[in-house]
Amino acid sequence: MVLTQYSRSMTQNTIPPTVQLDDIVSLCKRRGFIFQGSEVYGGLAGTWDYGPLGVQLKRNIMQLWWKMFVDDLDGMYGVDAAILMNQKVWQASGHVDTFTDPLVECANCKGRFRADKLTDPNKCPTCGKTNTFGEARAFNMMFQTSVGPIADEKSISYLRPETAQGIFTNFKNIVDTFYPDVPFGIAQQGKAFRNEISPRDFVFRSREFEQMEIEYFVHPDCWQESFEMWIELCRKWFNLLGLPLESVHELEVLETDRAHYSKRTIDFEYDYPIGREELMGLAYRTDFDLANIQRVSGKSMEYRPKDGSASFVPHVIEPSFGLERAFMAVLCAAYRSDEQNGEKRIYLALPEHLAPVKYCVSPLLKNKPELVAKAREVYAQLKQKYGNIIWDDNGNIGKRYRRQDEIGTPYCVVVDFDTLEDDTVTVRDRDTTEQKRVAISELIS
Numbered sequence: 001m002v003l004t005q006y007s008r009s010m011t012q013n014t015i016p017p018t019v020q021l022d023d024i025v026s027l028c029k030r031r032g033f034i035f036q037g038s039e040v041y042g043g044l045a046g047t048w049d050y051g052p053l054g055v056q057l058k059r060n061i062m063q064l065w066w067k068m069f070v071d072d073l074d075g076m077y078g079v080d081a082a083i084l085m086n087q088k089v090w091q092a093s094g095h096v097d098t099f100t101d102p103l104v105e106c107a108n109c110k111g112r113f114r115a116d117k118l119t120d121p122n123k124c125p126t127c128g129k130t131n132t133f134g135e136a137r138a139f140n141m142m143f144q145t146s147v148g149p150i151a152d153e154k155s156i157s158y159l160r161p162e163t164a165q166g167i168f169t170n171f172k173n174i175v176d177t178f179y180p181d182v183p184f185g186i187a188q189q190g191k192a193f194r195n196e197i198s199p200r201d202f203v204f205r206s207r208e209f210e211q212m213e214i215e216y217f218v219h220p221d222c223w224q225e226s227f228e229m230w231i232e233l234c235r236k237w238f239n240l241l242g243l244p245l246e247s248v249h250e251l252e253v254l255e256t257d258r259a260h261y262s263k264r265t266i267d268f269e270y271d272y273p274i275g276r277e278e279l280m281g282l283a284y285r286t287d288f289d290l291a292n293i294q295r296v297s298g299k300s301m302e303y304r305p306k307d308g309s310a311s312f313v314p315h316v317i318e319p320s321f322g323l324e325r326a327f328m329a330v331l332c333a334a335y336r337s338d339e340q341n342g343e344k345r346i347y348l349a350l351p352e353h354l355a356p357v358k359y360c361v362s363p364l365l366k367n368k369p370e371l372v373a374k375a376r377e378v379y380a381q382l383k384q385k386y387g388n389i390i391w392d393d394n395g396n397i398g399k400r401y402r403r404q405d406e407i408g409t410p411y412c413v414v415v416d417f418d419t420l421e422d423d424t425v426t427v428r429d430r431d432t433t434e435q436k437r438v439a440i441s442e443l444i445s
């Protein structure tokens with residue numbers, strides 16, 4: 001038996017029954033996926049710590065992304081740029097002046113809110129008083145810090161609010177060291193920081209989060225076809241995440257709502273338990289970023305084609321993926337409950353390639369040394385093959401199954417007395433709960 005290598009048909013993902021955000025939050029805490037950041041000290045708003053299963057699921061998503069968009073695509077180059085960057089990066093990109101959200105303060109309780117996200121702009125959501133908000137002011141969301149022992153104007157730096165600028169600043173380095181043909185892309189995954197006015201909805205709006213971004217450099221005349229290609233690739237990606245396509249919505253952002261430099265933007269939205277919200281964005285950014293770098297740095301960002309045709313500053317298609325929002329969508333799409341033997345069961349129908357644990361191995365009885373020894377053998381062989389394998393000999397078999405169901409382990413393997421005779425084990429399927437006898441040799445082949 002071999003776990004399928006991310007092969008899912010476009011029709012496989014089904015819309016899950018309604019799930020509440022609280023169900024996801026409590027499962028994540030109960031089973032060690034995500035904890036509140038600095039919990040022991042009362043927490044720090046907008047920050048989250050990933051436990052063993054959370055970090056594994058997150059890495060599985062990141063690795064799948066890297067495989068699909070970097071390893072398996074032609075003309076893709078990965079980078080891992082520093083989080084702290086020269087302040088000129090953020091001046092040139094416009095973040096110092098315009099990366100702001102409108103902030104209002106309640107004159108009664110001093111609560112601060114993002115003006116454009118208030119459900120009732122006249123009523124304070126904390127104290128309930130009406131008409132207590134003053135004028136909204138522009139609040140810059142970048143976390144400022146200083147680099148080196150002297151804190152002055154020149155030492156100002158910021159925790160990056162997006163990974164994209166680390167890509168743009170390396171555009172010339174990639175061109176000069178790899179001589180790529182246009183179109184080509186540069187990809188980066190990593191932390192981004194935004195001092196969100198009101199972090200909310202679990203990891204959906206955090207102050208520290210991870211992005212997976214690509215800048216795809218194209219000839220200005222060819223941006224449309226590349227844009228279409230990226231829409232298709234995004235759809236394939238959602239399918240690999242196990243998201244039902246009916247729950248993903250493509251919102252063509254109107255010209256009036258687009259950034260001034262963008263000629264086309266699609267927000268991919270997902271039906272989260274909190275409503276339909278942005279999962280990721282795809283934007284045609286023209287030559288805005290490279291032209292800014294050229295202007296502020298004084299260095300040419302022109303690309304010279306190998307065929308001798310005219311040089312140009314490439315235009316850019318930017319698919320920008322938020323890891324936490326993908327993570328949340330994956331959990332919401334996988335969350336199921338049913339009844340087994342008269343008892344309520346919760347399970348995560350995660351795609352096998354994302355499941356944090358691939359197999360759980362148990363001896364039927366933990367006080368029979370011969371069963372334990374054989375089960376340890378099977379465990380060692382599976383661990384060598386898949387890495388993420390769990391050993392569980394606590395409680396009865398039914399309880400072990402429930403624990404694994406809740407964390408989305410696709411298969412539970414049980415070694416019993418028959419195993420000692422015929423080298424077969426029981427393999428139980430998470431979704432159907434069906435059990436099959438399988439030869440150990442088949443399991444590890």
Ligand code: ATP
Binds near residue numbers: 194196323324
């Ligand atoms: P929003 O309108 O929801 O604030 P945005 O349009 O500002 O998002 P972008 O700047 O386009 O977001 O960032 C790209 C992606 O990064 C988003 O689609 C989202 O997946 C993710 N992202 C942005 N802000 C956050 C956040 N505070 N917490 C978690 N993920 C985020």
